[in-house]
Amino acid sequence: MQGLGELEAAVMNVLWDAGEPLKVRDVLERLDTGKQLAYTTVMTVLDNLHRKQWVERERIGKAYVYEAAFGREDASAQALRDVLDSSQDPHAVLLRFVESVSDEETDLLRAALRKKRIRRR
Known part of the structure; x- marks a missing residue:
């Protein structure tokens, strides 16, 4: 962490x-x-x-x-956020991360992004 x-x-x-x-x-x-x-x-x-x-x-x-004070998942998500915030090229970091995920993790990411898109409407 x-x-x-x-x-x-x-x-x-x-x-x-x-x-x-x-x-x-x-x-x-x-x-x-x-x-x-x-x-x-x-x-x-x-x-x-x-x-x-x-x-x-x-x-x-x-x-x-x-x-x-908060859950393990929240701490992990914040750690990822910190990595992106401290990067000079967060776009490249995200792309490298996406290249490393499994098919199951890809499906989870897609579902989460769809859910986020629906909430914004």
Whole structure:
């Protein structure tokens, strides 16, 4: 995910997969990074993600619970948008992307474009 470090992306995946607010300890227990992580490390990552507006948090008792501020698909779509916005030639990027998609993905793109065209009328 663009704009996130490896550990931040792993934490986001835990939150998206959970589908419910989690405490720091819950996130730590579900993380599978292949490394032993400290509670404070995960707490810092969640705090950073909150500051970056990737997660929302609510205090329950003495602890915060965290949940994703938006869905995985929204994050992926925004990453694609960021690539286009940062490109000097977004037309070329889109053409290269279209050349790389499968037949099934082509059908999905066509259906989405038809849907968008209908909504604009």
